[in-house]
Amino acid sequence: xxxxxxxxxxxxxxxxxxxxxxxxxxxxxxxxxxxxxxxxxxxxxxxxxxxxxxxxxxxxxxxxxxxxxxxxxxxxxxxxxxxxxxxxxxxxxxxxxxxxxxxxxxxxxxxxxxxxxxxxxxxxxxxxxxxxxxxxxxxxxxxxxxxxxxxxxxxxxxxxxxxxxxxxxxxxxxxxxxxxxxxxxxxxxxxxxxxxxxxxxxxxxxxxxxxxxxxxxxxxx
Amino acid sequence: xxxxxxxxxxxxxxxxxxxxxxxxxxxxxxxxxxxxxxxxxxxxxxxxxxxxxxxxxxxxxxxxxxxxxxxxxxxxxxxxxxxxxxxxxxxxxxxxxxxxxxxxxxxxxxxxxxxxxxxxxxxxxxxxxxxxxxxxxxxxxxxxxxxxxxxxxxxxxxxxxxxxxxxxxxxxxxxxxxxxxxxxxxxxxxxxxxxxxxxxxxxxxxxxxxxxxxxxxxxxxxxxxxxxxxxxxxxxxxxxxxxxxxxxxxxxxxxxxxxxxxxxxxxxxxxxxxxxxxxxxxxxxxxxxxxxxxxxxxxxxxxxxxxxxxxxxxxxxxxxxxxxxxxxxxxxxxxxxxxxxxxxxxxxxxxxxxxxxxxxxxxxxxxxxxxxxx
Numbered sequence: 001x002x003x004x005x006x007x008x009x010x011x012x013x014x015x016x017x018x019x020x021x022x023x024x025x026x027x028x029x030x031x032x033x034x035x036x037x038x039x040x041x042x043x044x045x046x047x048x049x050x051x052x053x054x055x056x057x058x059x060x061x062x063x064x065x066x067x068x069x070x071x072x073x074x075x076x077x078x079x080x081x082x083x084x085x086x087x088x089x090x091x092x093x094x095x096x097x098x099x100x101x102x103x104x105x106x107x108x109x110x111x112x113x114x115x116x117x118x119x120x121x122x123x124x125x126x127x128x129x130x131x132x133x134x135x136x137x138x139x140x141x142x143x144x145x146x147x148x149x150x151x152x153x154x155x156x157x158x159x160x161x162x163x164x165x166x167x168x169x170x171x172x173x174x175x176x177x178x179x180x181x182x183x184x185x186x187x188x189x190x191x192x193x194x195x196x197x198x199x200x201x202x203x204x205x206x207x208x209x210x211x212x213x214x215x216x217x218x219x220x221x
Numbered sequence: 222x223x224x225x226x227x228x229x230x231x232x233x234x235x236x237x238x239x240x241x242x243x244x245x246x247x248x249x250x251x252x253x254x255x256x257x258x259x260x261x262x263x264x265x266x267x268x269x270x271x272x273x274x275x276x277x278x279x280x281x282x283x284x285x286x287x288x289x290x291x292x293x294x295x296x297x298x299x300x301x302x303x304x305x306x307x308x309x310x311x312x313x314x315x316x317x318x319x320x321x322x323x324x325x326x327x328x329x330x331x332x333x334x335x336x337x338x339x340x341x342x343x344x345x346x347x348x349x350x351x352x353x354x355x356x357x358x359x360x361x362x363x364x365x366x367x368x369x370x371x372x373x374x375x376x377x378x379x380x381x382x383x384x385x386x387x388x389x390x391x392x393x394x395x396x397x398x399x400x401x402x403x404x405x406x407x408x409x410x411x412x413x414x415x416x417x418x419x420x421x422x423x424x425x426x427x428x429x430x431x432x433x434x435x436x437x438x439x440x441x442x443x444x445x446x447x448x449x450x451x452x453x454x455x456x457x458x459x460x461x462x463x464x465x466x467x468x469x470x471x472x473x474x475x476x477x478x479x480x481x482x483x484x485x486x487x488x489x490x491x492x493x494x495x496x497x498x499x500x501x502x503x504x505x506x507x508x509x510x511x512x513x514x515x516x517x518x519x520x521x522x523x524x525x526x527x528x529x530x531x532x533x534x535x536x537x538x539x540x541x542x543x544x545x546x547x548x549x550x551x552x553x554x555x556x557x558x559x560x561x562x563x564x565x566x567x568x569x570x571x572x573x574x575x576x577x578x579x580x581x582x583x584x585x586x587x588x589x590x591x592x593x594x595x
């Protein structure tokens with residue numbers, strides 16, 4: 001599914017090496033956690049896999065497509081990747097349902113079907129009665145669940161979650177992880193979670209630790 | 222959710238800011254609409270007065286005059302025109318501007334009684350003045366209504382009392398808003414014996430109007446000019462030309478000022494939404510869709526401004542009509558589509574000018590940089 005070869009990313013004209021020759025292979029349907037201290041390069045790696053940033057050197061293959069050769073990265077992201085951010089990043093003027101509909105603007109299909117799909121996704125997140133709520137009227141956990149529903153809008157092959165529980169309490173955090181794991185189990189969607197939280201990290205099938213832009217260790221649970 | 226709804230929601234975030242941007246463009250649009258309505262009214266009035274009305278075919282004036290009221294055609298020139306082959310009839314008109322009531326620009330026209338019909342003056346009530354009567358006038362329909370003057374009433378113009386003996390109609394607000402008196406009397410009052418401002422000329426059958434008009438210009442050594450259409454009017458009155466240029470200048474200024482106002486609004490809006498734009502790009506929105514979203518927001522501001530600005534402009538002209546100066550002068554056609562078309566073009570240009578830069582800026586944002594934006 002994802003193959004990373006000798007990936008490096010430098011900032012400030014090479015003074016800062018965020019990623020230092022990373023090699024990684026992720027199979028379809030895998031559930032991976034990436035842990036490490038701040039500045040270890042885990043979010044940078046996630047951004048590279050999500051085609052939000054270009055590497056300084058090395059290659060990333062997703063479904064055998066080299067990202068360096070993909071001309072329309074927006075289209076690629078729309079079809080392949082589902083992003084979940086630490087801060088939910090919902091659009092404050094839109095309702096929960098409208099936020100879920102945002103990625104579907106680039107997808108084909110009837111508006112009616114898209115609305116139905118947004119409602120179904122929110123229902124799956126236990127937000128069936130809150131589809132028309134504004135983000136400001138929802139709790140942190142609820143907002144993050146809306147963000148998960150938004151990430152699933154275009155049936156992505158890979159979900160990239162950057163500190164998905166970083167801004168919610170532990171109960172909501174556990175609930176969010178339950179939902180993500182269920183998606184991984186049922187839909188066979190590849191799930192890559194970046195986290196500081198060892199409890200959250202420990203839930204993954206495969207746990208990676210990073211330090212100074214390299215994988216420090218890899219251990220199977 | 223439709224794309225349009227998203228644009229509406231984006232604009233409704235900062236209502237005051239959006240309203241101020243709309244007001245900024247609306248004022249520009251209102252100015253353009255008001256000026257154009259007055260301009261078109263003036264052009265139509267000129268066309269009706271000097272070209273279309275009455276039995277005459279065209280009007281002759283003194284070439285190079287800054288205004289028709291200083292176009293002085295002397296008796297020998299009048300005679301020259303009248304003696305030319307193909308001239309069936311002509312009527313000299315002298316324009317006399319006097320203060321009346323609170324209106325410093327009240328017009329009184331001098332025309333011979335037997336030339337009233339040729340000059341397009343139709344009596345609708347009473348009788349015509351006698352050419353030798355020094356104290357008789359006929360009053361225009363609009364002036365009669367505006368100043369509540371009827372047949373038998375007296376009107377004081379320049380410290381002289383005149384008896385109103387008839388009410389006339391020409392169909393042009395310019396003439397219907399004043400009075401008419403015998404030509405000789407008007408000439409005497411202005412100390413302009415044997416002089417007229419304009420000569421209405423009727424061509425005999427089987428003669429070509431353009432040829433005769435040209436002949437008048439040639440035979441007078443270009444001292445006279447024939448006004449066959451509105452463009453010829455520039456030769457005797459630069460006012461319309463200056464007003465037209467002024468209208469366009471104001472239009473251009475409106476584009477610049479309105480454009481900067483909208484640009485400021487949209488640059489602030491894009492800056493505040495940087496993170497959101499990052500999210501949109503991260504979830505797969507193409508650059509072109511982000512560009513379209515911001516452009517549509519500015520164009521919607523412009524569209525609302527068109528509606529408000531057109532209403533404000535037409536309303537301002539309507540208000541102006543209540544003033545003493547404009548009374549009887551202004552009779553604009555509010556449904557002249559070219560005026561509104563100009564306003565729409567200006568507003569769309571304002572939207573494009575003001576929206577393109579912020580839209581381009583938003584579309585060029587790196588999704589990652591935008592997501593990191595605090």
